Amino acid sequence: MTEEKIEYIQWYPGHMAKANREIKEKLKLIDVVIEVVDARLPLSSKNPEINQYTWNKQHILLLNKADLADPDVSQDWIDWFKKNTDIQEIMLYDAFDRRHKTELVKQIQRLNVKNKAQLKCMICGIPNVGKSTVINSLIGKKKTQVGNKPGVTKGQQWLSTPDKLMLLDTPGILWPKFEDPLVGLHLAWLGSIKDTIYEKENIAADLLKYLVAYYPDELEVLYKITLDDKNLPEVFDAIAKSRGLLLRAGEYDYTRTSVLLLNDFKNGRIGRITLERP
Ligand code: GDP
Incomplete structure (x- = not known):
């Protein structure tokens, strides 16, 4: 039996401070934050401090890998997030399902309250929840349209999607909740911890x-x-x-x-x- 490749999370205070700074910098330009968590452990895989970054943004939460999660419990989670958070849109998501992507684009555009010509979006989440997969699904093909747009901070790569969204090509990487030992166990079950x-x-x-x-x-x-x-x-x-x-x-x-x-x-x-x- 061969063991599959496992992605390890190893966070140190230095990592967290750096990630913090990067996200804050990038968010200055962002209209919509698309937060990705793992539907099999929606709380354990959620960054505990994300609200600090999203309070003045449109915020969409994707319970990704919903295809692997228990559908009944997923529905309970949707209800829970609706009741206990002020996130604008909460979706069960399978990053490989085209219909989900179409629905996501619809929801993003619905949040375009200021009627901007192009909404700027950023995908955020802890490692291994599916951020890159979501980015690729929104782009619809390999990242060939990468290019710096004038007027945008140097170093930011924007991808324009076929649905007229502007997507930051690098995800915002957040860290999980470490303090709770149960969270550590849950992430170990997923192979996310060494x-x-x-x-x-x-x-x-x-x-x-x-x-x-x-x-x-x-x-x-x-x-x-x-x-x-x-x-x-x-x-x-x-x-x-x-x-x-x-x-x-x-x-x-x-x-x-x-x-x-x-x-x-x-x-x-x-x-x-x-x-x-x-
Ligand atoms: P990232 O570290 O957050 O960018 O995560 P990746 O996009 O690299 O995805 C991590 C793993 O999860 C990869 O093996 C993906 O193929 C898989 N994955 C991502 N999204 C989904 C999904 O919706 N369903 C399933 N079954 N697997 C997914």
């Missing part, structure tokens, strides 16, 4: 615990196991056994089973799963 092999087994065990509690049917179907009243180590064994992940006769390979579980989850093979609920 881990060692030993930690991988713990991370997989925590994930399995959550899946047994919330998504037992999906586990049974994918791994062809029955959960009955098995405890957690027994479920781990059952998955290893079902997939033939043995170290030697009678001894299961927990490292490979952990990697299998984490990868199956990340790739949506277990099903559409959301890791936190409002």
